[in-house]
Amino acid sequence: MLDDFEKELAYCAYCPKLCRHVCPVGNAERRESVIPQAKMAMGHMARNGTVSLTEDYASVFFYCNGCGLCTEFCEHDIPVSEVLFEARAEAVARGVQPKTLQNFADRFYARNERLVRKLHGLVDEHYFVEEAQVAYMPGCDLIDDSPDDVQKTLDLFAAAGVDYVSIMESDLVCGGYPLWAAGYQSEFRHVAEEQARRLSGYRKVILACPACVYTIRHVYPKFGVNVTAEVVHVSEFLDTIAHRLPVKQTVQAAYYHDPCYLGRWLGVYEPPRRLAGLVTRKVLEFAHNREQADCCGGGGLVPDVAPQTASAIAERRLEEPNQAGVGVVVTACATCVKNLGRAGRDMEVLDIVSLLHRSLE
Amino acid sequence: MIGTEEDVTQDLTRAVGGEHVSSRPSDVMFYARDCWARRHLMPDDPPRHPVWVVWPGAASEVARVLQVAGRHELAVVPYGGGSNLVGGAGFGDDRPVLVVDTKRMSRVLELDETSLIVQAQAGITGGDLDEYLRVRGLFVAHMPTSLSQSTLGGWLATRSAGAFTSRYGRIDRVCMGITAALPDGSVVRTRVAPRRATGPDLMHLFLGSEGALGIITAAHLKVVRVSKVRVWLAGGFKELSQAVAAMADIMSSGTRPVVASIADPVVALRHSGQPSFMLVCSFEGDGELPVVQRDEARLLVLAHGGAYLDPAAASGFWTARRNDVFGDIIARAESRVIGEVDIGADWRHLAMVADDARGRLESMGCGVTMELGFFGLEGGALLCKWQLPEISDPEDVGLRQDEALAIVLDAARRGGGAVAHHRGVGRQRSAAVRAQLGNRFDLFADVKRQLDPKGLMNPWLTEGA
Incomplete structure (x- = not known):
C-alpha cells in the first residue's frame, strides 16, 4: 500500500511537525491526529504494518482540504494532499472510508444527473452548439449553488463580443475532482476517460471550477488520460477579453481570496486580481495571500466529512475582512463562495463573474 | 482509578462538553508521542496510550477537568504543540492517563501597547502569537526554533530558550505572570506588576515544572517593538576558546546582540567558505545604534585573534537554521x-x-x-x-x-x-537530571507532594516522589 510514497511518508512521519501551523484543518480542529505530520504518520504506520486501517484510523486521511499550504512550507516539497488522497483510495478499497462517503460514487452520479437537467433549465438551448470549438463548462458547485452565475458568465462573454462560446454538451458536468478526492479511483478513471473524450472534441474549454481545471490538467495524465483541448479557468479567459468588457467601478473595497486550486496548484494569481481591479476601487489583500493564502475550508470533501470544521476554517479566513470592516470578499471559485458565504453572515462573498456582471454598464 | 471509564467520560463531558472529549484510538495514539526521535514512531515498542484527551477552552474548564481527575485518581499530562524532542509525552506505569490538550485556549486576551505586555492563553502557538504582534509592529521577545510548532504553555513549562535569549533572556525573563490550574481544581494568578517584591515569586515554581505541579493556562509576556535596522557580524576563529572569549567580551561590553551564536567549522564552512569557528551576532534597533554596536563588537573579534567574515555568512547561518531541522528529518527517516x-x-x-x-x-x-x-x-x-x-x-x-x-x-x-x-527534562533525561540534582530533586518532590498529594500531574517526571 502507498508504495509510491514510501519516502514522503517516512519524511513526514519523522518531521517535528514543521508545517502544523499552516494546516487549516489542524488549526480548526486542534486535534493532534489531524495535523499533516500525524496524517502522514498514520499512512506510514499503515504502510509498514504498525497499524491495521480501521474506519477510525483511516478517518484522518479525510481531514485534508487538499489546499497544499503544507507543501508550500516544506523544504522537501512533500505533496501531502496527493499522498493523503492516495491513502483515501486505500481506505475505500478496504471499505473503511467515513460513513458520509460510503456509496459516494452513486451519489456523485445521481447529483450529476440532477445537475445536467438543472443546467439545461438555467440557460437557453441556443447556448448548446454542437459544432462549437470553444466551450464553457460551469461545473457542479456553480450550477448547484450559484446558478445565476452561469448566465452571468455567458452575459460577460457576450458583452465583450465573444459569441463563439457554447456550453459544453455533455452528460457529465464535472471533471471528477470529487471522486478523486474521495478515493474512488476506478470511478474517477471512468469519468476522466469519458470526460476527456468530450473535452477533446473542442479546441478550448473554459471551466469555472479551479479544482476541475487542476484535475483535468494534472491528475488525468497520472491516470493515463490525456485531453487535447486547451483547458483554462474562466478568470484566465476573461482576463484575455477584459479590455472589451464595458464595466465601471462599482465597489469601493473588496478583499480577494485566492482559491487553493487556482492559486497554489495552478499558479493563477494575477488574472482574477486584474479583473477585480476593473470594478473595485481598492482590491485588498489578505495578510496571507497568493502562495501563502489560507484555505476557505471547502476543498478535499472536508465539508462532507466534517462540516463544522469546514465552517470554522471559513470563519477564521473571514476574520480579517471582518476586523477591517470591509463587507465584500471576491474570489474565483464556486466552492469558495459557498463555504465562505455560509460562514460570512454579514459579509458579501461573491465570484469574480458576479462582481463583473454587477458592474456592466 | 476510582469508577469506570464510562463514569470518567461522563464527568469529563460535563466539564468541557462532549465534543471536546475523545477516546478515539486515532486521537489518543498521537498524544502518546511527541517529536522525541526515539519514541516518535517506535513500531516495535508502541508507547502506552492515554485513555482520554480533552480540549478545555478556559482556565475554569481546566480546573473542572483536574477536579474530575482528582475524583477518579487519573494521571494527567498536559500537551501543547507536541514538539518536544526529549519525550515530554509518554507515560510510565499502568495508571489511566488523561491528556489535557491546551490548544483550544489559543486567544490573545489583552495587549498593552504602552507597557508592552501581552496576555495570551497557553495554547496559542508561537507562530500565531508572533503574527498577531508583528502586524502591530511588535514581536514576542522569544524565538525558539520551534516557534511555529510549539505553544506558549510549552515554552513556560519547559523554561524555554530561543534565538533572542542573548538579548532578552530565557522565557522566565520574558514572562511576567501566569495563570495556572492546580491539581485541587483551584486557579492561581500571579501578580504582573513590574519590580514586585512580595515574597517568593511563585510564578517561577511553575516555569520548567513540565506539567508536574499544575497546568499553565495563560501568561503575560513582555513584547518588543520591531526594529528598523538589523546588521550582522561574522567573525572566524581558529580555536573555539578564542571565539568563546570574544563572545564573553561582546556580551559584557553592552553591545547587546539579539542573535548570538558560535557555529562549529563544519557548519561555518557551508556559510563562510572558511573551516573556522564562526561567531555570529545581529544588532538591532533604530538609527545609528546597531551599527555602532556592531563596530564595537568587531573590535573585540579582532582583539581575540579572530578575522572578519562576510556578514552574509552570518545572515545565511541564521536563515539556514530552519533548513537544518529539515536535514535531520532525512537522517531519521533513513x-x-x-x-x-x-x-x-x-x-x-x-x-x-x-x-x-x-x-x-x-x-x-x-x-x-x-x-x-x-x-x-x-x-x-x-x-x-x-x-x-x-x-x-x-x-x-x-x-x-x-x-x-x-x-x-x-x-x-x-x-x-x-x-x-x-x-x-522529559523522559529522555529524567534519570540523568535526578542524578545531577541530588537532594534538590527530593525538595522538588516535596513541593509536588504539597501541591499534588494524589500525584495526579505528570507523575512520571518525579517518579518515586
Missing part, C-alpha cells in the same frame, strides 16, 4: 541514529565542556556538530548533536544512545554545567 542535548555552562568552562564532549563522542565514532548560543553575562549553552556510527545490532541502539548522552552529561558535570535550553 534510520540514522542522531541525538542531541543542550548544556549550559559559565564562560570559564564552556569551551572546555564542548571540547571534552566532542572528543569523547568522536572516540565513540560519532559524527558531531556543535553550536553555542543562548548567551548571558555569565555564560551560555552548548547544543551538541551527534550521529552514531552504523550499529549492526538494533538492540544496541538504545544502549549506544544512552552512552552518548551520558558522555555529554558527564562533560557538563565536570565543567559545572547542567542540562539547558528549551527542551526540558
